[in-house]
Amino acid sequence: MVRLAGYRLVTQLGEGGMGRAHLARSASGRLVVVKTVHPHLAAEPGFRERLRRESAAARAVEGPFTAAVLDADPDARRPWLAVEYCAGPSLSEAVAALGPLGPGDLAALGAALAEALAAIHGAGLVHRDLKPANVVVTGDGPKVIDFGIAKVMDPAAGEETLTATDELIGSPGFMAPEQMSQDIEPGPAADVFALGALLALASTGRNPHGSGTAPQVLYRTLHEEPDLLGVPDAEWDAFLMRCLAKSPDDRPTVPETLAWCATRAAAPPWWERLAFTSVLRGHEDEIAERVAAAEEEEEGEAAEETVVEDSPPPVPTRGDDLGRLSRRRLLTWTGAALATAATATTAAFLLDENDTDGKGSAAASPRPWKKGTSVWTREVGALEYGGSLTRHGEALYVQVDGTVTCLAPVTNTLRWRFEDASALVPRGDTVYVLRHGDAFTPSFSTRIAALDAATGEIRWETEPILHNPYRRAASRRTDSETDGETDGEMDGEHASFIVSERTVCLVTYASYDTIQARRAAQGRRWRAYGYDITRGDALWFRAGTPAEVIAMHSAGGRFALALNSTSMTGDSPPTGPLMVLSERKGTVESRVSGGAARPEAHRGAAGTRYYATQKAVQCVDLASGHVRWSKPPGQAGVTAAAAHGLVHAATSEGVGALDAVTGSKRWWRDDVRGLAGAEEPPLRDGGLLYVAGPDPDRATGTSGDWPVWGVHALHAATGELAWAVPADGLSGEVIAAAGGGLLHLSTGRTLQTFRGPGAA
Missing domain, CATH: 1.10.510.10 (Transferase(Phosphotransferase) domain 1)
Incomplete structure (x- = not known):
């Protein structure tokens, strides 16, 4: 030392x-x-x-x-x-x-x-x-x-x-x-x-x-x-x-x-707040592991002590168990407020880059484990047919069959219900929803409504879109300003929207994903509408090219729209362009050729994001679009952002973690699967990763077929089992959300909520 x-x-x-x-x-x-x-x-x-x-x-x-x-x-x-x-x-x-x-x-x-x-x-x-x-x-x-x-x-x-x-x-x-x-x-x-x-x-x-x-x-x-x-x-x-x-x-x-x-x-x-304390917890885990590893290596080497000039005689401070200290004990003298008392142990599933089989697995013999509890169950309908489950703060939103239901996550209490809503985006104290036709507009129409998150009451609502509501304004502009807009052209039959800090962007489009869909579209173009977030006032309109909008992103005062005008298959990524619009004016700032595959990478974006291709997981710099690293496995569902210095991935072969900086494999388990199945990002909340797995008392630690028993909550940093709970319906379609220590699962027509042992 x-x-x-x-x-x-x-x-x-x-x-x-x-x-x-x-x-x-x-x-x-x-x-x-x-x-x-x-x-x-x-x-x-x-x-x-x-x-x-x-x-x-x-x-x-x-x-x-x-x-x-x-x-x-x-x-x-x-x-x-x-x-x-x-x-x-x-x-x-x-x-x-x-x-x-x-x-x-x-x-x-x-x-x-x-x-x-x-x-x-x-x-x-x-x-x-x-x-x-x-x-x-x-x-x-x-x-x-x-x-x-x-x-x-x-x-x-x-x-x-x-x-x-x-x-x-x-x-x-x-x-x-x-x-x-x-x-x-x-x-x-x-x-x-x-x-x-x-x-x-x-x-x-x-x-x-x-x-x-x-x-x-x-x-x-x-x-x-x-x-x-x-x-x-x-x-x-x-x-x-x-x-x-x-x-x-x-x-x-x-x-x-x-x-x-x-x-x-x-x-x-x-x-x-919880969102940051989970980030802090991951950083503390990393430092604790790094200190423990350094001090364990120090013990193992039993090296002679090196004393730099002017040093007094060393004072012993370490007991025999220092290399196995918990994160709290390792960091308690730093004065930082710790978010949790969870133990950061040595990762049992850490992989060496030279592993030939590329897999690490759980221990072959069963270990003692903690059991989670079922909090409540509710019949909600079949979410797999266009429904959604969203956890935001202290609210759980269930959208199914055109109705949004707001529930209290802990008690299952109904707070409010809103009819005629096919999509929702919660933000702060407001929930923005996408609405279609009703008794007053029986033909196709689309509009955005802003709801009070506490009561579900409408704060403001945009005018329904049937034809181009900016027809007169557009006629006063040049063709270049409106991308060749003509009066009276109908909007497409599909719609989606995105919310930024100041603006709501609504897009309408026709489908172009198959040859038959392209014929039916008859050259119909995508259209984008900008509304002020506070009152719903119309700000701008933009008519585009014949294409559908397959993804949207907001960053740096800009909206990015990923376009597709050719048929796509599951074997190939979209090849269409990415149109980057000014958030407040709707003007086209840039057009990224082939950018539809990575709609988050554009001018105005910052940081990194992780994507999965057929062959590898890639780390992409969003500002430049450059790939920083590309590593196996391919055909994975991967978390978009890093946590605890790790990126988590799920494949048909298992679930694991890659180092966010280098892409090297940190741990891997072939005895569990992602809740939503292969090639979908695993569900991560705070320091836990939720996966589907077998009965922990009967787990063999080997790959192969095994009956799905329930949910395993793994420590995201190490892959170790934190707790598990039996759950029904995990072999079918699963839609999940998590927050505040609760896991919400929709299987079939049933919504189940679980929490770990000791949680309030």
Whole structure:
């Protein structure tokens, strides 16, 4: 093992321009981050004095949203400092997992970070490198970390900092113009600029100064207006424009920023809600496993202790069972609020990349297991014929035979029922539904209604679409503006819709998926209609080409429509184009040839998504459309987003997990199947993966035919059985949803609800 001044270095976390960061244990066993400075920096004249001055200032920073500097030794042969370890994902990872933040959640983030900046500035520092990677989101909220290039605001101290005065200090995209021009000394306003860029990224998924090479981003920062398309509303647009002003004098102060955000912040903050606590739990599991593995390896090697200069005699802190500690015991000293007390054990089904059969299985002999319980059962009708089951917050929506029923998930209490609705999208306190003909419009019609989520009452409803409702307006436009629209043309017989932060997009189309359908369509074109989300006011209309819309996506202030005009089979992906429309204007921003196969990858999108082809699972960068990795198995149902650093897949051969970064197989089980069958994404909720499996007391751990007994709830990180419960009807058509510790299953005409042992 390696010790540095009483800290036992466990594993290296990363390396940057200033030095290396190690996860370490203090003498008491607390996890901390120890940062060592590169030797060439330590050898520079005056470096140690500057480090002494600035680390002393950093230790004076106190606040709930900053990582505390615990200790430092600028005079050691290799200078170091110890910082509070914050258990949680970076802000980049959190936003990638949760999606862009809405106005209330964005304000909560802004208020927390502004409070952190107030604490930093109050200690006489300017951070100068506020960016998503330097914000860790814990159960207690975001924590600003890494004061490696902070600057003391003390004119008497001179102009020296930990970096040379002639080099750019900061990160492209988040550096204020004055940090690049060096005409004036960057002050607190530079941190406000970075905060504005960070909030823009968190609300749109894009850097407001674009992507590309560092010179390109820096040029746009200096000379172009920020791209704020997709921020929550006009109020946020104006506020972020002030934060991103070129002149520091035009930006709000930190107290002004804090006050502005605090009055608009949602309560409770999003880092206390279930959606984030599941992300946090996955991150904690990963760190716990990493620490346990490193310390088990340390025990196995029984290596001689390496003591770095100035270290006191080592203090024993580890018992014989340290390598088998639970996540809570491993991380309890970090100060993070843990979301669960579940144990993260060594993964029993971890696979080596060199496994020849590509499979790992459960233990051959039965193990003790915990049994779940049935909460309630209800007859709902046959959902497999166009119905749906949706869990959103504290509501369960059942849509079947043109009726939406809202149930209390725990008690099965009927809250409300709404007739004539063929699709629904819950969002916040509103449920948006798609409606068709009724007694007043007996012929084909389509319209959107916004329902109060608490009562089911209609808040607003669009005008029914029979013919083109924009006929007169269209006649005043040129053919190029309407894509050749003509008066009186009927809409197609199919419809679907999608909801963004500000706009509802409804599309109508005819079917083109078979030769017979194409003949019946007679060249009918897809049409798109944009409505304001608050009142249902019509915003725009767009008539397209002869094709059907097979998928829709919303990101970055844009709608992406995947089109198909040729027959498709299950053996080949769609080859049609992807049309990207402006969310508020409906204008065509781009056309991606062949993009229908990946409708989520388009301009305005951000992050990664996972897809399955016939031969492999692929990780795709959504902004560029590039495939980052492609790995077996093929013909799989795969979760679109990563959780716990894993992507989960289901095939006819079993269920397992791939590493989200590399695609390597982490665990695999051939004794269970996905609830919805092969080639459908497995159902994941929080830290659990729900699958169908045999009686655990009779499981053989081998592949082959076995009777479906019930539901197995697996730990998503390891594949180990958390609990199981017998359930009927799993051999047939299954539609499932989960949330709040409950699993809802529709089989046949029956809706069943289960929960794990000990759940409230």
